[in-house]
Amino acid sequence: MKGFFRILLQIVSGVLDELSDRNAYRRHLALHGAMDCPAEWRRFQDEHWGAKSRRARCC
Amino acid sequence: MSRVFARVLWALISLAAAWSLGAVAQSRGEPVNSTWLVVAAVCTYLVGYRFYASFVAARVMSLDDKRATPAERLRDGHDFEPTNKWIVFGHHFAAIAGPGPLVGPTLAAQFGYLPGFLWIVVGATLGGAVQDFVILFGSIRRDGKSLGQIAREEIGKVGGFTALVTVLLIMIILLAVIALVVVNALKGSPWGTFTIVATMPIAVLMGVYLRYWRPGKVVETSILGFVLVMASVFGGQAIARSATFAPWFTYSGVALAIGLIVYGFFSSALPVWMLLAPRGYLSTFVKLGVVVLLAIGIVFLRPELQLPAFTRFVDGTGPIFAGKIFPFCFITIACGAVSGFHSLISSGTTPKLIARERHALSVGYGSMLLESFVAVMALIAAASLHPGVFFAVNSPAGVVGSTPDAAVATISSWGFPVTAGEMQTLAQQAGEQSLFYRTGGAPSLALGMAQIFASSGGGRTLLAFWYHFAIMFEALFILTTLDSGTRVGRFMLQDMLGQVWPKWGQTNWKPGMLITSGVIVAAWGYFLYQGVVDPLGGINTLWPLFGIANQLLAAVALCVGTTILIKTHGARYMWVTAVPLIWLVVVCFTAGWQKMFSPLPALGFLAQADQLAAGPQNATTPALIFNARLDAAVTGVFLILVATILIDSIRVWIGVLGGKRQAKTTETPFVPSRLAEEL
Numbered sequence: 001m002k003g004f005f006r007i008l009l010q011i012v013s014g015v016l017d018e019l020s021d022r023n024a025y026r027r028h029l030a031l032h033g034a035m036d037c038p039a040e041w042r043r044f045q046d047e048h049w050g051a052k053s054r055r056a057r058c059c
Numbered sequence: 060m061s062r063v064f065a066r067v068l069w070a071l072i073s074l075a076a077a078w079s080l081g082a083v084a085q086s087r088g089e090p091v092n093s094t095w096l097v098v099a100a101v102c103t104y105l106v107g108y109r110f111y112a113s114f115v116a117a118r119v120m121s122l123d124d125k126r127a128t129p130a131e132r133l134r135d136g137h138d139f140e141p142t143n144k145w146i147v148f149g150h151h152f153a154a155i156a157g158p159g160p161l162v163g164p165t166l167a168a169q170f171g172y173l174p175g176f177l178w179i180v181v182g183a184t185l186g187g188a189v190q191d192f193v194i195l196f197g198s199i200r201r202d203g204k205s206l207g208q209i210a211r212e213e214i215g216k217v218g219g220f221t222a223l224v225t226v227l228l229i230m231i232i233l234l235a236v237i238a239l240v241v242v243n244a245l246k247g248s249p250w251g252t253f254t255i256v257a258t259m260p261i262a263v264l265m266g267v268y269l270r271y272w273r274p275g276k277v278v279e280t281s282i283l284g285f286v287l288v289m290a291s292v293f294g295g296q297a298i299a300r301s302a303t304f305a306p307w308f309t310y311s312g313v314a315l316a317i318g319l320i321v322y323g324f325f326s327s328a329l330p331v332w333m334l335l336a337p338r339g340y341l342s343t344f345v346k347l348g349v350v351v352l353l354a355i356g357i358v359f360l361r362p363e364l365q366l367p368a369f370t371r372f373v374d375g376t377g378p379i380f381a382g383k384i385f386p387f388c389f390i391t392i393a394c395g396a397v398s399g400f401h402s403l404i405s406s407g408t409t410p411k412l413i414a415r416e417r418h419a420l421s422v423g424y425g426s427m428l429l430e431s432f433v434a435v436m437a438l439i440a441a442a443s444l445h446p447g448v449f450f451a452v453n454s455p456a457g458v459v460g461s462t463p464d465a466a467v468a469t470i471s472s473w474g475f476p477v478t479a480g481e482m483q484t485l486a487q488q489a490g491e492q493s494l495f496y497r498t499g500g501a502p503s504l505a506l507g508m509a510q511i512f513a514s515s516g517g518g519r520t521l522l523a524f525w526y527h528f529a530i531m532f533e534a535l536f537i538l539t540t541l542d543s544g545t546r547v548g549r550f551m552l553q554d555m556l557g558q559v560w561p562k563w564g565q566t567n568w569k570p571g572m573l574i575t576s577g578v579i580v581a582a583w584g585y586f587l588y589q590g591v592v593d594p595l596g597g598i599n600t601l602w603p604l605f606g607i608a609n610q611l612l613a614a615v616a617l618c619v620g621t622t623i624l625i626k627t628h629g630a631r632y633m634w635v636t637a638v639p640l641i642w643l644v645v646v647c648f649t650a651g652w653q654k655m656f657s658p659l660p661a662l663g664f665l666a667q668a669d670q671l672a673a674g675p676q677n678a679t680t681p682a683l684i685f686n687a688r689l690d691a692a693v694t695g696v697f698l699i700l701v702a703t704i705l706i707d708s709i710r711v712w713i714g715v716l717g718g719k720r721q722a723k724t725t726e727t728p729f730v731p732s733r734l735a736e737e738l
Contacts, residue, residue: 015149018142019343020277031136041274042332049331051138052339054550056226056403057543059159059233059394059609 024048069109076102083368084173090363093439096172097358100180100435104428107184112424115189119624119632120196122416127732129203130412139203141414141734144421150412152426153343154404155191156350158237158501158537159394159609160434165441165500165507166602167391168449169377171369172442174388176435182389182396183431186639190613192423193620193636194402198410199419200726206406206616212725213622214708221704222615223551226403228697229608230548231579233400234323235586236601237537242315242591243499243598244534249308250295250490250527252315255534256308257291258338259322265337277340284341288535292527299490312591319541320584326542327549327576335542342539349532353436356511362443370446371473378454379498380599381661386650390606395434397643399612401427402619414734440507441500447477448485448494452503455596456496466495490523498596501537505529548579589686592679595661600690603654607647607694611701614643618708625712626722633712644705651698655691664691 017023028044029036079099083091116122130141142150167175197209204212207226211219245251261284269280298304310318326334375383380391394400405423413419441449450470451459459466463479470477486494489506497503509525550566552575557564563571590597617640624633657663660670668687671680714720 011143011145011149014143014146016278018146018150019153019347020281020340022275022277023140023142023146025275027136027140036275038271038274042270045270045332045336049336053331053335053543053546055407056230056400056547057540058155058157058398058400058404059237059540059605 021048069106072102072105076106083176087368090365091172091368092361092363093357093443094361096176096364096435096439100176100432103180103184104432107188108424108428111184112188112192112420115192115424115635116417116420119628119635120193120419122196122419124415124417125732126416127730127734128199128413128416129410129727130414131732131734132727132730133202133411138408139411142412144414144418147409147412147414147418147422148426149347151404151409151422152429153347154408155394155398155401155426156346156430156433157394157400157540158240158533159398159400160430161437161504161533162237162240162500163392163395163602163606164434164438165504166379166453166598167388168366168438168441169370169372169379169453170384170388171367171373172364172438173368174373174384175392175438178389178392179396179431179434179438182392183427183434186642187395187397187401187431187613188424188427189635189639190397190399190616190620191401191405191427192419193623194616195405195410195413195419195423196416197620197623198406199413199416202727203410204406206402206619209406209623209725210615210619210704213619213626214704214711218618218704218707221700221707223555225608225612225615225697225700225704227548227551227555228693228700229399229605229612230544230551231582232586232601232605232608232693234541234544234548234583235590236598236605237540238316238319238323238583238587239590239597239601240499240501241319241534241537241541242312242587243497243596244501244505244530245310245315246312247309247493248299248491248530249305250299250523251530251534252308252310253295253298253304254288254291254527254531255538257294258288258531258535258538259334261287261291262334262338262341265341266333269337270332280337281340281344284337285345288341288345288531289528292524292531295527296490296523313588316584316587316591320580320587322538323541323545323584324576324580327545327580328573331546335546338535338539338542342536345532346536349529350433350436353440353508353511354432356508356515357436357439360511360514362439362511362514364439364442365445366442366449367446375659375662378450378458380603381659382603382650382653386646386653387603389646390603390610390650392434393606393609393613395431395437397610397613397639399609399614399616402612402616415732437504440511441504442507443510444503444507445477446475447471448482448506449503450475451477451482452494452497452506453500454496455498455594455599457594457596459496463493463495488519488522489526491526496596498598500598501530501533505533545576545579545583548583549575552579589689593683593686599661600664603650604690604694607651607654608697610643610647611697614640614647614701615704617643618704622708622711623724625715626724627726629722630716644701647701648698651694654694664688664694 034040079095082095130139133139207222210222265280265284373384459469467479508529512525513522590601617636620636658666660667664687668684671684715722
């Protein structure tokens with residue numbers, strides 16, 4: 001039972017990380033070999049949301 | 060032993076599905092408990108997933124975990140990234156779930172709860188989830204390409220271009236109709252209007268906070284945003300009670316429509332970080348939270364359905380929208396049963412994140428089943444309202460009469476007794492001046508949700524808070540769809556214009572950006588305005604138009620899916636997508652034909668124009684006549700576009716099946732996967 005809740009927590013936290021773009025930001029930092037800093041976050045935000053805003057959202 | 064246990068378990072689940080469906084279908088004359096619907100839906104989904112979807116995955120698609128997916132082969136740390144199955148599931152579900160599965164079932168409840176319920180469950184299991192799954196599979200096998208690209212490569216250039224134009228037109232109608240839902244929910248409601256207006260500066264504040272004060276702290280920013288939005292829900296009550304401030308936030312439908320049009324333009328032209336991104340995060344979290352809350356509420360409180368299984372309006376004389384149960388129930392509920400828009404998501408980000416081919420089963424098929432369950436919950440919330448209240452809220456003044464006394468007399472004469480006093484008391488409890496003529500589905504759904512939430516604690520004293528919380532929830536993510544849809548429409552238009560004049564294709568070119576934003580906003584704004592001034596409430600016109608358009612896009616996706624299956628297996632498994640395709644084509648073309656040419660003015664656009672032309676004229680009559688003819692033309696264009704892609708597809712199918720055309724697919728060659736098992 002304890003194991004089940006641990007896995008559930010991992011999944012929920014993973015989904016939150018994905019929906020809050022934390023995973024995408026981590027990948028961005030790794031891709032560019034950059035360190036986490038405000039300027040880098042802004043660069044990521046512009047790139048990521050620039051692309052995201054071109055995709056249709058569902059009704 | 061475990062094999063025997065599994066067989067017994069599945070036999071029991073199948074029996075539970077059959078028993079519950081039987082109970083729901085045969086119950087007449089007394090309230091039905093929503094538990095039957097929940098059990099029937101969940102057990103049907105489980106059986107569909109375990110047997111039908113697994114059959115499609117194994118036999119039809121031959122999903123192979125040894126085959127590397129685009130996320131692995133094209134991994135770039137940006138778009139393509141192998142991701143945990145459940146994370147992709149959450150991501151995909153958040154992307155496909157919009158206002159559609161909440162509003163559509165609420166409107167279709169005018170036929171009673173049974174037709175909509177059966178269509179949601181059966182349509183999703185055999186049609187909608189199959190469509191999402193097949194397109195996701197097709198995209199995974201083609202480097203994560205979009206529906207338009209796959210259509211172009213598998214069917215031909217005509218099909219590809221047609222798909223692009225269809226999507227743009229559907230987007231315009233979608234934005235108009237969801238904006239109309241917001242306008243109808245907020246008109247004459249200072250509490251609701253204040254709350255929604257407050258979300259705009261809150262979103263900008265969140266944007267600045269996330270960009271400059273606490274860069275990268277998305278969850279923290281979203282929590283801050285949520286707290287502020289909740290404060291605005293509470294603050295709205297004080298505003299509504301204030302003799303000074305209430306008039307500041309009390310607007311007519313036309314004023315709200317103009318406000319939304321201006322908002323749409325700015326949201327499309329402003330930098331994404333300022334409004335779109337923070338609102339996107341906030342609405343995603345609120346959406347998921349409320350869906351979970353509603354599910355818990357329904358499962359624990361088990362409300363009884365007050366609406367009958369069938370109403371008298373199955374004959375096509377419904378006050379919410381005109382038209383018989385066939386075909387109009389099946390186009391009114393699009394999202395939640397079959398939604399063409401999902402094919403854009405299934406061929407968008409999701410295929411680029413799938414780590415193993417077999418994950419497509421739970422992500423593509425499973426997410427759609429979950430959305431279908433959201434639609435069932437919306438139907439339960441709406442059907443748990445007293446029928447007289449349901450019709451008083453959802454019927455336009457043009458149908459039931461322009462005074463409360465006239466409205467209750469008309470609705471009571473239909474066999475759904477309700478009194479003006481009852482409606483007044485309910486309006487007071489909900490913190491509104493009136494609940495009459497609140498067409499669009501959002502207010503009645505909010506009332507149903509508020510009753511469920513209030514039953515869990517606080518009772519009637521908290522009804523006003525929960526009602527406005529539900530309105531805020533619906534409006535928040537409708538506006539998010541409006542923001543992003545306008546921007547996507549602008550990009551699509553710029554892409555199209557850029558083919559002719561490359562300068563227009565540059566999305567950072569300010570004049571192009573402003574003009575195309577203006578064109579898209581003007582396009583949906585026109586239809587919105589048309590809906591607001593429509594004497595029949597607008598929803599009667601625009602929601603069927605949107606439903607037809609969305610289902611036609613599903614037909615386009617299923618044409619693509621059928622082409623892929625024919626090229627892979629010949630005729631053997633084409634029925635998997637061809638059967639839902641035939642159903643949708645019959646439904647959409649029947650509905651489209653009736654909307655254009657029905658001799659009944661309440662149903663047919665051209666008959667409505669003729670009636671207006673023959674009747675007494677006033678200053679608005681020429682515009683109403685033009686609008687009716689325009690709607691007929693738009694419906695005709697949709698049908699022609701889809702007929703074009705259908706004919707083009709059939710030409711390809713006959714060629715392949717007759718051996719005259721090579722069954723050449725654009726599927727990428729097999730590359731062995733090297734991914735570790737844990738993904």
